[in-house]
Amino acid sequence: xxxxxxxxxxxxxxxxxxxxxxxxxxxxxxxxxxxxxxxxxxxxxxxxxxxxxxxxxxxxxxxxxxxxxxxxxxxxxxxxxxxxxxxxxxxxxxxxxxxxxxxxxxxxxxxxxxxxxxxxxxxxxxxxxxxxxxxxxxxxxxxxxxxxxxxxxxxxxxxxxxxxxxxxxxxxxxxxxxxxxxxxxxxxxxxxxxxxxxxxxxxxxxxxxxxxxxxxxxxxxxxxxxxxxxxxxxxxxxxxxxxxxxxxxxxxxxxxxxxxxxxxxxxxxxxxxxxxxxxxxxxxxxxxxxx
Numbered sequence: 703x704x705x706x707x708x709x710x711x712x713x714x715x716x717x718x719x720x721x722x723x724x725x726x727x728x729x730x731x732x733x734x735x736x737x738x739x740x741x742x743x744x745x746x747x748x749x750x751x752x753x754x755x756x757x758x759x760x761x762x763x764x765x766x767x768x769x770x771x772x773x774x775x776x777x778x779x780x781x782x783x784x785x786x787x788x789x790x791x792x793x794x795x796x797x798x799x800x801x802x803x804x805x806x807x808x809x810x811x812x813x814x815x816x817x818x819x820x821x822x823x824x825x826x827x828x829x830x831x832x833x834x835x836x837x838x839x840x841x842x843x844x845x846x847x848x849x850x851x852x853x854x855x856x857x858x859x860x861x862x863x864x865x866x867x868x869x870x871x872x873x874x875x876x877x878x879x880x881x882x883x884x885x886x887x888x889x890x891x892x893x894x895x896x897x898x899x900x901x902x903x904x905x906x907x908x909x910x911x912x913x914x915x916x917x918x919x920x921x922x923x924x925x926x927x928x929x930x931x932x933x934x935x936x937x938x939x940x941x942x943x944x945x946x947x948x949x950x951x952x953x954x955x956x957x958x959x960x961x962x963x964x965x966x967x968x969x970x971x972x973x974x975x976x977x978x979x980x981x982x983x984x985x986x987x988x989x990x991x992x993x
Contacts, residue, residue, distance in 0.1 A: 725767075730759045731901030733863030736774035739872060740898040742818075742849025744782055744857040747883035748876040750848040750891070752803070753899045754869040756794060757842050765974065765992070766834040768905035769845075770827035771818065771860050778856035781817035785848045788813050788834045790841040795867040796895055803846070803889045810846060817851075820858055825903050833948065833974055835992065836906070845902070852881035862898035870899040924977050924991045931965040931975075931991075933958075938981035946976040 743749035769786065787810035813834050819826040836843060871893035876883030921936030933943050940958035945968065947953060953975075954968060977989045 726762050726764070726906045728760060728762060728904045728906055729901070730755045730904075731861065731863035731899065733861060733901060734774075735864070735898075736859040736861050737898050738776075738857050738859050739874070739896060740860060740862055740870065740900040741771050741845075741847040742782060742784060743872070743874045744849060744851060744853040745880060746849075746874055746876045747852045747878075747881060748848070748850055748873075748885065748887045750846065750873045750887045750893070751896070751900070752796065752844060752846040752871050752893060753902075754791070754793060754796065755843045755845070755902065756869075757839055760836070760839075760843055762906055763837050763839045764906040766813075766830065766836055766904050766906055768827055768829050768903075769814070770825040770903040772901050772903070773820070773823050773826050773858050774861050775823065776820075776856050776858035778853050778858065779820055780851065780853050781820045782849050782851040782853065782858070783817050784814070784850070785812060786814040786828075786830075787811065787846040787848075788836075789844050789846075790836060790838055791844045792841055793844065794842060795869055796871040796893070798868050798895055800892045800894055801871065802892055806889045807846075810844075818858075827903065831948075833907075835973070848887050850886070852883070854881055861901045863901055864897045865899050868895040870896055872896045922979050922981075922987045922989070924979075924989050926991075931968050931977075932962065933965075933977060933979050934962045935979070935981055936961075938983050938985070940979060941982045941984070942980045944978045946978070948974050948976065950976075 738745060740751045787807060789810045811832060811834055813830040813832045814828055815831065818828065873887055873891045873893050877885035923934050925932055933940065939961050940963055942957055943963050944955040945953045954965065956963065974990060974992055977991060978986060980986045
């Protein structure tokens with residue numbers, strides 16, 4: 703599979719045959735207590751927390767595109783480096799004894815690898831690099847946040863809400879308290895229940911209609927056909943189809959010689975994709991679809 707970075711103008715992301723439904727802002731947690739333990743403990747080089755937010759607390763389903771933690775205090779402006787993983791789960795609480803993440807994170811989707819904003823106070827919001835498809839309203843949401851920045855002075859403190867049922871566990875021991883630890887977080891570390899589940903704020907875009915992207919100009923449609931991405935042209939035959947993620951990275955480019963192209967083996971389930979289809983008359987159509 704061809705993978706390469708390609709830059710596009712804003713127009714690529716705005717030209718589409720349909721738009722998503724309205725966005726919903728979901729805030730879970732109203733506690734005003736603050737601490738330096740969650741979502742990350744920046745007095746260690748490495749720390750992690752896993753938090754469960756129940757389906758009842760979420761109250762809606764859709765595509766999670768932003769995530770925010772509420773910073774309450776801390777005068778350092780160092781932006782902590784984090785990796786944030788999300789999964790949908792039937793688990794409602796974490797073990798009241800030690801437990802191990804396991805499965806080498808294969809159950810999770812890495813949605814963000816970057817830094818958390820750290821200027822002033824209030825909601826420190828990030829846009830997820832890989833929006834997460836939270837589409838099963840009977841499942842809970844698990845957010846695993848791993849921090850790899852040690853801040854010795856003025857470290858940020860975030861709001862949390864105490865919960866019953868052990869809905870957060872944490873890993874703080876990286877071999878040395880304060881900067882200088884030498885035991886990075888892995889999927890095999892031991893996590894322990896704690897009480898400081900961080901308040902979160904999420905932007906959720908409701909599910910994408912029928913899942914079919916369509917343009918009336920060239921009559922090209924894109925749809926998921928039993929797990930296979932299918933591009934179909936009602937008028938002129940297709941010449942080339944390229945697939946990109948929301949960051950503009952080309953995931954695949956294929957030549958076509960008919961009115962329909964079926965793409966096998968595209969390992970991007972639950973992600974928003976951008977499809978660029980060119981027909982034999984060199985007319986190009988750009989579409990979005992949830993695959």
